[in-house]
Amino acid sequence: MKEVLAANLECEVLVIGAGVAGLTAAIQAAEAGARVTVIAKGPVARDGAASWMAGPGFQVALYEPDSPEVHARDTIKVGQYLNNQALVLALTNEIPRCLERLDRWGMHYLKSEGKYVQIRLPGETYPRVPRLLRPGLAAGLEYRRVLPRQIRRRGVRALGNLQAIELLKRDGAVIGVLALNTVDGVFVAIRARATVLATGGFMGMYRYTTTSPTLTGEGHGMAYQAGVQFRDIEFADFYTGSVIWPPLYAGEVDWLTLLRYELGGKVYNSRGEDFARYKKSSGLALPVIFEQEIKAGRCSPHGGLYLSFKHLPENVIDDYFESIGRQRWMRNLEDIGIDIHRDALELAPAPMESIGGCRVDERGRTNVPGLLAAGEISGGAEGAFTLAGNPVPLYMAMGSIAGQEAASVAREMGATPDELPDVRPALEAAVRPLGNDSKGAIPALQVKRELQHILRAHLRLLGRTQAGLESAVQKIVAIRENVERWQVKTTARRHNNEWMEALEARHMVTVCEMLARAALARTESRGLHFREDYPAPSNDWLCNLIIERDGDEMKIGKAPISYSFIRPGER
Ligand SMILES: Cc1cc2nc3c(=O)[nH]c(=O)nc-3n(C[C@H](O)[C@H](O)[C@H](O)COP(=O)(O)OP(=O)(O)OC[C@H]3O[C@@H](n4cnc5c(N)ncnc54)[C@H](O)[C@@H]3O)c2cc1C
Incomplete structure (x- = not known):
């Protein structure tokens, strides 16, 4: 049977992912006058976004002697000088505006004589986390309460239960996404002038994790296929x-x-x-x-x-x-x-938060025209490690900047591409495992478990060694080479969770390979990348590892760091 699209939609700015980064990007793009569509894998604001699980940590420099510069310096020191310093400064300057908006939109903070009461978390030069009016309240639930209201107010089209499976490209630029409606089992294309990828991190790939198991790095896989460069993938936060x-x-x-x-x-x-x-x-x-x-x-x-x-x-x-x-x-x-x-x-x-991700500049642009990235999917803000309470504000600020930038990219573009590229190969690849009963078929869920075993054995906090990582790479490559043999036993298209997981696993293979190759290449220990055979940090490794696709090969290389703001060891 020939696969067809159930809908071919259009917008000016498309945001994929609806956590704090995605929703903030959508709000800011709409504020800047763009017609915005935001999609999420589950129901919007009731899905498995890590943002809804966040605790009260939200670092923001508000009063002297603290400042966005001091905040940037703390972030870079904890990041062990591997951060994109221009990006960090842009973000710490934007964060106070994010707090001011949250307050205006109805978050309740404890104040004394008109000033926020701030507490100090480890690594902060000054107390920087505003206390919520009710301590102990999970801040994630508050973000979830206030942000969706703001997208509705600005007329943003929010579509839930759309699992993005591939970025659409024409003439080298990203022009939207192909997604599966997971309720009805039909495919939808959305064309856009600018696309912001905000699909969060990949720590949900691990079998035992603090984050949502739905956060498996699909955005990373799609971006890699589209030619995006990645950085610092070997670093992650284990709580x-x-x-x-x-x-x-x-x-x-x-x-x-x-x-x-x-x-x-x-x-x-x-x-x-x-x-x-x-x-x-x-x-x-x-x-x-x-x-x-x-x-x-x-x-x-x-x-x-x-x-x-x-x-x-x-x-x-x-x-x-x-x-x-x-x-x-x-x-x-x-x-x-x-x-x-x-x-x-x-x-x-x-496992809690992925630190590396898509390489972006200080406006959130990737190296692929038409594609921006914001939030945990991006790399560069945190370097090798993170301060407690830094991810949410950094990612919200990034959503804010990338949303504004996407609106201006969309304006420059003038018109939304009216023709789709040929989507048939992508549709056929997506449905191929459904009911595949050919000889030698491999259940996709079994593949997912195998990847989780590899992660547990070689890519946790301990267990990173030359021999282990080499064997991990070999096993992952073998899994990748067999992707055409995958099988989803349940053939129904509506609400087919097994199929959803198989589509996730296709991108998981890419993310696991990036992770294993980067961990193998970095022969030192830094942040929570701990190599048992190289247990100390080395100055030779004051550089970033960049990964990108080169035909069918995964290319990995070193990039020097620009110390535009602070040099290692400087106070
Ligand atoms: C338990 C826990 C506690 C934390 N506490 C704190 C804290 O106190 N302070 C702090 O600063 N940080 C904290 N963090 C980290 C922080 O919550 C995250 O890093 C941050 O919220 C990530 O935001 P995001 O918008 O980038 O991604 P997410 O909030 O994870 O959102 C990702 C979005 O992308 C969607 N998506 C994913 N794949 C697809 C797809 N294929 N198609 C369509 N949509 C897709 C998801 O459905 C979701 O809507 C915590 C994390 C955890 C797990």
């Missing part, structure tokens, strides 16, 4: 401690963070040692130290470390709880018999 026990709370991070940092919890190994304190002098990042302790077997029977508050007088804990108000998770803990005056919680590091 120091997410709950692993009790199981009801597995993966939770927000209230745990609150307790650890605000109440001052201590982390012990199974021998009762406060090991992190004495191991800090090793210079290794905390999640690596935690993972080493677990690997050495000095952990709980569930493979976790113990977060305890027993060193605090009972009334200190009670007063703190009273100050943050009664929260749902507190009752849940009581229900399952955990009393934190006495009992420890069990935690372990878990």
Whole structure:
């Protein structure tokens, strides 16, 4: 049967992805006068965006002696000088405007004498995180409350349940997207003068993760196929401690963070040692130290470390709880018999945020005409590592800048391309696995699990070695070469989750290969890229790794860093 398009839509600016970066890009492009369409894989603002899971961290430099320059300097120091410095400065200057808009649109912050009350997170020169009126409130739910209203007010067309599968290209430029409507199982093309890719990160590829399992790097895969350059892909953020026990709370991070940092919890190994304190002098990042302790077997029977508050007088804990108000998770803990005056919680590091991504300039433009990228899918803002509470503001600012830029690209272009490129090969490739019962067919879900095994064995915090990564690359290439044999057993097109996962997995293969090749190439340890065979940082590696497609090959090379604002070691 010949595949056909159910719809061929048109707009001026297309935004793919509807988290904080995508929605902010859509709002700003519409403010600048563009006709905007935003699409998301799930229902808009009720999908698996990482943004809706974010805790209260939101770094913004507001009052002297703090400034966007000091904020940029902190960001670059933590990024170990691998950041795109011009981009960082553009973003830290934009962030105060983002906060001002959130406030105007109805987020509630604690203020004293008209000023935001700000708290300090590790790595900040000055306290920089505005306190929400109700501490402990997950800020992600607040972003989700205020941002969708603003796109509706500006007449942005928001289409949910559209899984982007391939970027459309004509004469070397991106002119829109081909997407699957996952409810009805039909294909839709959307043409645009400028496209902003805001599909978030790829940490959902890992089997056990703090983020949404739907965030598997499809945008990365599509951009790679379209010729976009990538940078810093080997770096990612593994959160120091997410709950692993009790199981009801597995993966939770927000209230745990609150307790650890605000109440001052201590982390012990199974021998009762406060090991992190004495191991800090090793210079290794905390999640690596935690993972080493677990690997050495000095952990709980569930493979976790113990977060305890027993060193605090009972009334200190009670007063703190009273100050943050009664929260749902507190009752849940009581229900399952955990009393934190006495009992420890069990935690372990878990994947959280991808740091590298599409190489963009300070206006969010990629190297491919017509295509911009904003948010966790982009690389350059964070360098090798990130400050707690920095991703959301950096990505929101990036959405803001890229949205304005996309509107101006659209204006310059004058008209939306009225003809589609030939989409038949893409449609045929997308439906090929459906009901494929040919001899030697490989279930696509099995492939996905294999990729997850490779990630777990060789691309977690520990386990990165020359031999391991070489074998990972080999296995991933073999998987890629068999993609035509993939099989989706369920043949129905409507609500076919197996098919959705198979389409995700096609791009996962590309992302895993980029990750493995970059981790193999960088023969040093920096940020949370920890090479067991090269455990120290090296000045020879003060450079970025750039990956791009060269025909059927994946090309990887080094690029020098421009120290336009601050040099390594400068104060
Ligand atoms: C548990 C947790 C807590 C965090 N806490 C904080 C914090 O306190 N402070 C902080 O600064 N950062 C925090 N972060 C990080 C931060 O939340 C993310 O980095 C940030 O929200 C990413 O925003 P984004 O808009 O780029 O991507 P996302 O919010 O992930 O949005 C991606 C969008 O793209 C869509 N999409 C994906 N693939 C497709 C496709 N194929 N077709 C169509 N649409 C697609 C998704 O449906 C979604 O709408 C946290 C992350 C996690 C996981």
